[in-house]
Amino acid sequence: MTMFPFDVAATGVGATAGPETGRTGTETRQAGNGGTAVVSALAAEGVEVVFGIPGTHNLELYRALADTPIRHITTRHEQGAGYAADGYARATGHPGVCFVTSGPAVNNIASAVGTAHADSIPLLVVAPGPPRGQEGADIGGLHEMRDQRGHMAGVAERSVRVDSAAQAATVIHETFARWRTARQRPVFLEVPLDVLDAAWDGQHPPRPSPPPGPAASSDDLARAAELLAAAGQPALLVGRGAIGAAREVRHLAELLAAPVVTTVTGKGVLDETHPLSVGASVRLGPAQELLTAADTVLVVGSTLSDAELWGWRPELPGTVIRIDIDAGSLTKNLVPALAVHADASAALHALAERLASDDHAAAVNPATLHAARSRAGQARDASAAVAARDAGPWAPLNQALSAALPATTIVAGDSSQVTYYGTAHHWTARAPMRLLYPTIYATLGYGLPAGIGAKLGRPEAPVVVLVGDGALMFSVAELATAVEQRIALPVIVVNNHGFGEIRDGMLAAGIAPVGVELVTPDFALLGRAFGAYGVRVTGIDDLVDATRRALDADRPTVIEVDADTVEWR
Template sequence: MTMISSSATDAGRSDNGGTAVVSALAAEGVEVVFGIPGTHNLELYRALSDTSIRHVTTRHEQGAGYAADGYARATGRPGVCFVTSGPAVNNIASAVGTAHADSIPLLVVAPGPPRGLEGADIGGLHEMRDQRGHMAGVAERSVRVDSAAQAAAVIHETFANWRTARQRPVFLEVPLDVLDGAWDGRCLPTPSPPPMPACSPGDLTRATELLASAAQPALLVGRGAIGAAGEVRRLAELLAAPVVTTVTGKGVLDETHPLSVGASVRLGPAQELLTAADTVLVVGSTLSDAELWGWRPELPGTVIRIDIDAGSLTKNLVPALALHADASEALHALAERLASDHPGVVSPATRGAAWARAGHARAASADVAARDSGPWAQLNRTLSAALPDTTIVAGDSSQVSYYGTAHHWTTRAPMRLLYPTIYATLGYGLPAGIGAKLGRPEAPVLVLVGDGALMFSVAELATAVEQGIALPVIVVNNHGFAEIRDGMLAAGIAPVGVDLVTPDFVLLGRAFGAHGVRVTGIDELVGATRRALTADRPTVIEVDANAIGWQ
């Protein structure tokens, strides 16, 4: 027996494993699937054609994964991908790793060898030694099913778990004989999802008392609080507590709010504010090194942590009190208790002092960030001020993103900066921007990346053109890997492999069918970006970093 092709399936058969997968996705409300058809996953596409689910073909499986990730980050809905077996699974693995690191709900469905041929090493098409095991290294869960009914059940179980637990990617492998085989329309019973964790009344009382008695409280907020923006604001105002966010939590509190210190936890002034606080409430963050850039948060004050993931409650900082709960539920309960049991806990003088502390830390952090940002600070500040405050920015592991957008783009709500914070992949920005625009067609979406990052996924310009979306793709061209070049020089290493030949991005954009524009000044960039937001297709806007004159 050898690896079979799904093209051998009877062309008239419809109710098979592919139907089971697609029917389950449709029942979960999936509207868009990103992916690439291949020899082994044709039955998924047979079933897909009978639904209203939109399929978006990317030019590389990694692009499909990043597009689904950007879709999920911008919409709050899970991203879904179809890929074929073997090399396609390898190609999407980096995207799955990115989603796992940043807690993004991503489902990847792929065919696998027929039952009984796992690891057979017989030279079958696309054969891998252990495809499921390979993906177990990057996904939260990697499942190989034995039946169409089980495939449907795993999908329903995955979506249910995402509603009550930490959201991380899942890989689903469907054997070829299951994908092609008949399905009777049934689904195996799905396990009950984990219940939404809830704090005990005693822990809520203790947390309330600690917060109410604090003279200088502060909040440190991460991605786990993006669904609790209103609750974060209410609690911060009740306590007169400055709010520092991680980059993944950027915008959870409107960055124009007087208590906002911004996405500045990496920076000294924000760290000093947290260290000076007598009580710090950490919400939805593992306090990872990638977020803190080497800072060890050994806070002398009382630390309270809230997280939906029990395992994250003690990572990198052990709290005095850990609340295993959904951020929205826990913050709402704390705010209600504070409002009823401690009315007027904050005086006008205390509130004014808190605003002053937050304002000082915000301004000082901006100054520190600007010193490291080169031209990226002014570029981001100017674009931020000139464009609608609902703009979604897709960044990348580029200097213009982590030195610029993360700190200098004023964000007024969560889910408006798409950035691969922890895995720090290259090639994320363009496909993520495509996914965001397809998920949020009414919102202004732009891509702002460096040339090194864009070249990793530049083929997705064809996807953007094919989808007919108005998407400014701003590429700041510094002709190579500037961050690595800087690191080599700082370490006394002669630069090797970092000064690169780059294409004429304007002509490249036009070759793909997009508009192409080159700008040399900030006014030109603002104008070109505004026009691109309402254009009839994507626009590649090239900015030569060596010609940037603003500081």
């Protein structure tokens, strides 16, 4: 696994604001407090955008925020803030940051934190907590929880309660430092109310250097190169942990003449138009057969999770090599012959150098490359056929949009059929970080706020939200956020009038459908009520035209596609 690097640009924001004169003209307010310490630390780490909702208990964060160039985006629900920050992180490679208040707000953002943890997304959530000495007091304080920090420990990688402003700043710097050389997962920071309010001396703690990342041993690299060079039919399987190593993946695949299969979270790590790409098809039988037939499989940056493989157990008969920055992931779900604990980019680069040396340079010839491309093409075409059969109408919709829109388009999806049957397999990704999809946690309500976060982080890129009606209703209030930000965001909702996947599952199990046939609003009209544009389309050509226009609009556009009446072609 490799970390997608994020830039650190110190903003020069001072530790304290200038003194404020009180109403009498003689009183002054302490310039710096715990809120200032938090915001100053974020500014020093180059944070440009914070998502959240102001509340009674986090006002001191907002007092400090007003004195910095950090942009605040107010969402309509804390879960939306978390998903927007997640989408921002996935689309930009920079960590997402959220401010929420205590108690119910923390509960609201917990699903977003769980989503970020499952898919390895760098997300920092800052919230106030009870004053020091009142943790778990059960005295009926406003927003009181039994154990807020403990609650978030169940969904975050780290959940930290601090005792001072300096410690809060230190935790922020440590978090960003760790993200640069380790697996990126969410962190929850609880700052007691009295710490937020208390005076801060303005002394910035030293920013720690990133801890050294794991480096592959010379012996492991030599053994891996030997195994790969000797392989007659090698293959690569790459996941999200390889998104920062796209160039190295391509170079190594070409050196080895190895077909490349990706997980959905690794979609686009190898350009899906490349002749060695099998696509994001590890869920599908033809790709699995290719991997099973390979005599050596190099797995990079993937835990081979059930959510990625859809029940397939990868008991590969060939030699398996795994590379991952997270030591604990090297043996999950499949024990390899060789486990290489290292950053993916560095390890793949070192492997390529060895394979290009005189010792291994003759391993690949034109006939071998032709055969590898043929295997990749056959698996790609067969996988596409299987995916089209499973996807039904979601396939032509995604294919048409993918063909018509710019290759740089970012698609924000959801745990909707149109996403996991459609976009995952039928939208051609030319690069990583183009599909935003909560693969493992499989939450509903992700797509719209994630699309908002992506567009705010990448305003120059076309961003499209493509979700089902059930998914959109989980976070439909964020249409107001998109309108407020005046972003050109097509929000395509494919309306099959309920929870289609669950309805299908009930029928397949012989269960009479219960709770899945839903009343849905007029989505186009709803969009207009929020202040967006709203249209309804009846065919794929109309959908393509409406989406193109929406990408150039001065505000979001809700585009409703009725799955029961649209002409799918």
